[in-house]
Amino acid sequence: MSSTSTASLSSLPAGLDMADLPMQHPRAPAGAAQARARFFNSGNAFNVKLPVVPAQLFPPPQEGRFGVFDCDQSDALGCGFAATTPLMLARYVRIAARDALLPLDVNATGSVWYVIAGSGRLSGGADSFTFGTGDVFLLPGASGYRLEAGPEELLLWTVGNEPQLDFERAQPASRASATIDAVHYPADEIERQFALIFSTATHDETSGRALIFSSDRQSAARNLTPTLTLSFNTLEPHTHQRTHRHNSAAITLVVQGEDCHSMVGHAMCPWAPWSTLVTPPGAPHSHHNAGTRGARFLIVQDGGLHYHARTMGFEFLELSE
Structure with a gap:
């Protein structure tokens, strides 16, 4: 059978699996609007294969x-x-x-x-x-x-x-x-906010010390825009952020970090000054600082979309020490 079809019951091979039905066209469209219709089924509509997002x-x-x-x-x-x-x-x-x-x-x-x-x-x-x-x-x-x-x-x-x-x-x-x-957001105000954060305590479920950016109009959602989130993350010397995952993709800028790297899946991604790291959606990942100075990295995610859809799916994959 061709990749597109206007099939009738009599033309179908015996025992044909539903998933093997090609995309269907209307048999006798009455006009252009009807002629644009296409039909799939529950056996073949959800098996679209898209390229993965590279960790780059x-x-x-x-x-x-x-x-x-x-x-x-x-x-x-x-x-x-x-x-x-x-x-x-x-x-x-x-x-x-x-x-x-x-x-x-x-x-x-x-x-x-x-x-x-x-x-x-x-x-x-x-x-x-x-x-x-x-x-x-x-x-x-x-x-x-x-x-x-x-x-x-x-x-x-x-x-x-x-x-x-x-x-x-x-x-x-x-x-x-x-x-x-x-x-x-001027640099001196960002530093003041970091000082406030570092003057407070954390607990086991806190995902590191990070400054989250928002605005007066987006503060209810705690996002930067309706679709994007921005966090300025930190990592103390000789520590790492536990392996975790989330359904949003992440784009990270290395702002400060010596002898640091990220693990994305099983791939080690060494940090370089002002490099950009792409973390694919859903990929297990962690950040590591083996140096003697604190590390900082900016992370933009399409998290606003996932928060709105209730699909963020953040979870730690590594127990706290």
Whole structure:
């Protein structure tokens, strides 16, 4: 039988398994709308095989290279648009001293930015502000942003949900109807928040000491955007974060860590300064610090979607010591 069919009962081979029925067309469509109908069955509709999300390490762009650099796995994922995971895209952006990236279009519901090095100014949106090394900021989807570097070259890391919108051929909401605003988290305020966290105690079920970013409009969900979560994780010297899993994919930026690595499944992923690590959804993973300094790493997940769908599925796979 062909891969598509308008089968009748009399044409079916005796004993044909339901799962072997090809995709069915309507027999006698009365118009174009009916002709577009296709039918599967419970034996073959749920066995779609998609490529796995690779556990990958992306280095930052080499010195002297300027522009936008995608951490793109679209070929491995089998999608026709740039993507680091099925629903997220990570990028590095390097701008020469006193130069500008114009226009900068954020074709996502929202994107998170971390300033790896340098300082600069953002303009072109509803809010304009200056930023410096170690700052985090959130931008709603919009066109015409301007990023201008200060007296030194500027290196940024950003993650947005462009692939989620590309998957449905959707567009970001207008500024007037967007569900998020521009939010700026200066480095000194981040350090103040870390000091508060480290002044408190933890218990066995606490998944490390991490700072979770949110905003006034997203605070009820404790997310950064309706679909993305952002945490700034820490790991003390000679310790590790217990093996765990969750249904969200994770994109991690190594901010600080010497002699550190992650285990993703059975693969060891050594950390390198400012590298990007992709953790596939559902993959068992752990983070290890064999060095003498505390480690820090930023993690963006499509966790907002999973929290909303009640499918986050976080669990430790290793007993506490």
